[in-house]
Amino acid sequence: MHPRKAFIIILLFFFAIFGFLDPAVLAEKTSFQFPSFPLRDISLLGDSYLRNGVIGLTRSIDVPSSSSGAVIYNNPITFFDPETNTTASFSAKFTFSINNVNPSSFGDGLTFFLSPSNRTLGSPGGYLGLVNSSQLTRNKFVAVEFDTRLDPHFNDPNENHVGLDIDSMNSINTADPILQGIDLKSGNLINAWIDYKNEQRKLMVFLSYSSLKPEKPILSVDINLSDYFKTIMYVGFSASTEGSTELHQIENWSFQTIGFIPARPKSHPHNVSDSSMTVAVDISKPSSGKKHDKKLGLGVAIAGLAFFCVVLLVLVYVSVKKLRGVRKQKTFKTDFVACPREYSYKELKLATKGFHPSRIIGHGSFGTVYKAFFLSTGTIAAVKRSRHSHEGKTEFLAELSIIAGLRHKNLVHLQGWCAEKCELLLVYEFMPNGSLDKMLYHETKRGHLLNWSHRVNIAIGLASVLSYLHQECEQIVIHRDIKAGNVLLDGNFNPRLGDFGLAKLMDHDKSPVSTLTAGTMGYLAPEYLQCGMATEKTDVFSYGVVVLEVACGRRSIEREGQKMVNLVDWVWGLHSEGKIIEAADKKLKGEFKEEEMRKLLLLGLSCANPDSAERPSMRRVLQILNNEVASLAVPKLKPSLTFSSGLPLTLDEIVSDGEEDNTDNSMCEIKIV
Template sequence: MSLKMERVFAILILSCLYSFVLPDYQGDALFALKTSLNASPNLLRDWNQNQVNPCTWSNVNCDPNNNVISVTLSYMGFSGILSPKVGALKTLRILTLQGNGIIGQIPKEFGNLTSLANLNLENNKLSGVIPSSLGNLKKLQFLILSQNNLTGTIPESLSSLPGLISLQLDSNNLSGQIPEHLFQVPKYNFTGNHLNCDINFLHPCETDSDDSGASHKPNIGLIIGISGGVIVVLFIGGFLCFLRRSRRRGSKREVFVDVAGEVDRRIAFGQLKRFAWRELQLATDNFSEKNVLGQGGFGKVYKGVLSDSTKVAVKRLTDYESPGGDAAFQREVEMISVAVHRNLLRLIGFCTTPTERLLVYPYMQNLSVAYQLREIKPGEPVLDWPTRKRVALGTARGLEYLHEHCNPKIIHRDVKAANVLLDEDFEAVVGDFGLAKLVDVRKTNVTTQVRGTMGHIAPEYLSTGKSSERTDVFGYGIMLLELVTGQRAIDFSRLEEEDDVLLLDHVKKLEREKRLDAIVDRNLNDEYNIEEVEMMIQVALLCTQQSPEDRPAMSEVVRMLEGEGLAERWEEWQHVEVTRRQEYERLQRRFDWGEDSVYNQDAIELSGGR
């Protein structure tokens, strides 16, 4: 073999080795984490050491280039230690491991996670010191180490973190002096330690916290006593003067002072872009009606094209000054910026002015599932059955992430085909978090104003105003029926032929009569698998059971759609449903008295318990 051929051969071998070995470091690092955490066999089952690409693993999210950017492993019952190999994940932005029983120290190698914006290790059993290497994380915004057994002093290096928004070190065994610069972090908590945070009365141990519901504001009376009333008056006067000057300048350029300061600082904007009002005005042709993509409870969504030809969808909150309007903006920005998943709509940026609140999303080329089912124009292709199956699974995975891998968990509260968008590859993307609600993991439900769309709202939410993740499961079940039938959740045209205005009742009736062919969308032209249709209908009916306790969690829904555990669950449901229907028919017969019958009080009492 000639020298030239040997070189070519060597290059080919090295190239092959490079292509196989290089991508493995992410999977190796994550598998090492799984091993060190002592994960039980039932946890992280899909984290396979022989699978090169970890972007398909549960609780792991990646960017379009297959770089791992998020690992969320909260409240999963781990009892091991943290692997230092995690430090190899240079693209990781979010690492949350709170609520486990993790022991040992925080590896100093965590200081190599140079892209990290959110590190949450709260409520574990970690010991040792806080590594000074965390001061290398220049993009870090949230450092949550509360409720552990950490000792030693707070590293001075943390003072060099320029973008730190929240520093939570409470309920540890830390001691010594708190670095002065850390009191400038917008939100901090040093309580429950042995720290010298009370030697300077101008610095309380904790800033205001909406999470606890309690007020920890600085003692203004004490400050006045020390600093003098004149200083306070001068400060207030100067601040008001600054606000007046800022508002006068608002007519010439973008000013963001209209957003409440405390709220603004708590929002994790991360890599979000602040758009100028004029930029979005030009992009949407001055918010022309011809560019309206849809309209929701808080405003309209417009199609737009930025100056670099990027297509976007701009949500304009036209009623932000009304109750809930501005709160909706803050809620969406907070949640979408930290909820990162391939099946959730990604927020590109935002714009605020004294009179406007706008959110900017990627433009979904194929619009929504509702559009594809019921509003396509002549000549446009019908949403085929394989795509509908993929949409069902993708939506389930997105909701599973919101319910089980976000802390606090996120309840969407308006799951329907119109709020599931489709990207250029017809992959499902759950959108419209304007109605979502953050729920503390220690609570089972939340009481609030009922929001949603009739026909999709769970009965317990409609009657009591109490929502939980199981209300989303109900809406998801109705969306599955939309996918199968192509019909709306409520259709009054059915009154002409039957009494079942609700799609759910209509499908239940046809399922009992074993008329599955009459259920399926006629636009599919018999191009579907009847066994898969039956499976999807079964999952939908399990999700829409009357009692929220009987409905499966979204993680179970994902498994059933993947072919695991559906048969057993369906058999159990059928037994309960038959018993319930027999009782219902028995009571109906008791109510079916003639004209001369006496009022049957017993029947009324029996019906009350149904």
């Protein structure tokens, strides 16, 4: 136990003994206010995003799509106090809007929910991002839905209603806000108040366009929620669409729990009210027995105080003894954002067999990756171990601070971290199919082959997560090291982007900052090589190279005889000859649709265009892959660019993990063809 926590516990115990503290007030209450949303206090799941302090729960696009997303307050909230057998009341207030670029394309709505799980995310459509369509009873929740589509499957009354849902999308009770002049689909900001009063066993929902809380609720349900509240619950919002462009946004949010005041026992079984009491006063001279009791009580009090002092001294001694270790950890821990779990070094060392070479499954910009078996839980994870250097610490903190706040189905999920014994360790979920490069280039050894549907899914998934990083986060996340080796594959060959050791954050609408070039040769955009300017478009270039690798089954740079062949140049050469389909991976044995292959190859060339201004955004790439917009025209001849500037002249300068500015003043001209 941490010394400070132990001290507080002993102090509370001491006060309780002497009657200064009422145990009834120990139950934890929660209260928070978000005039705008800070990323450090919330988790974004699915397609949700944070932009300018406002939460978007579903994709913000101009074409119909299916989408689901959720946002959850990071800290668990106590709703039941087992000490007093008391359930909390709660009050929530938030401002939301439901808008649409196409008024005829509304659906499906949003919810405010409470759940025992902090990973609640369901399917699109009428499931409102709460319920998994294939496992209808898996997610447990209490939710208030603001539904904008009539779904007969869930017995919806109309396409504009408020309902109370418990573990099911079939509402217990519903109400029509139109009766009070509130149109959920108006696009206007709507203020909502949700109050649950445990003593009255009643939940009420109020809606208004103004900031004044109405006197009459839209929905009032007599229900005892204590039957559904666990000791610990999480609160949040979810939303979904299915074939629509409906946009769901949460502008602000405040929440508090109320209660944990148990009914006080009556002073006498026959008293009429709690205020009744019987007072007995003994004014007689105390007997010798009473004197003895008084002395005994005083002795117990002194002994208790002495015991407390001894424990306190021992605590101080232990704290001083551990001070050096605490100081070593403090620098790291103060830099960390909220993470799922802090592992002990002993636990990770045991799980990796002492970081045995036989457990190595890969290497990244951060360090070495080990396969870890946790015998206590029977689970498998991947542990990334830092290089023992200043750069290792910098990349460790960069990766932890960035990825811990991100939530997307195509990101490798961070499970925890460890900073002990001069070791820097990150724990990720294990990807059973390894990295994309190993699957593409060592398939015969592994007995696997990526079929065409797998490859298309990889291109779409990678585009989806990069669109999220570039356009849907509070700050733009530029990965800077997108390559086949950093794309991992789960058990169903779905792509997961990992290794954020070189990633950078950049504010939206701000100019990028020039840094020394970092990354992997063959994936670096020409303007990045030229001036070290990392932008979203440098990630787009790297994505284009990966897409060409997926389609062609060739590395970004390959040796053919005595020369090195660049994949982009090779594919563009075939395109200029009208034979681009010949670039298709021969291992596919022609088992693909020719038009789909042509489309993927041309998309790869569009992204890998030497002119960054001609490259599409990742959102446009995703729309092309989803057949929502037309493909871009690709010139037959690869464009050529000429520019002059201070250019790194050696390979060591070009490929570097450092962050110092490039001060080489050597001038040269480079021509990209």
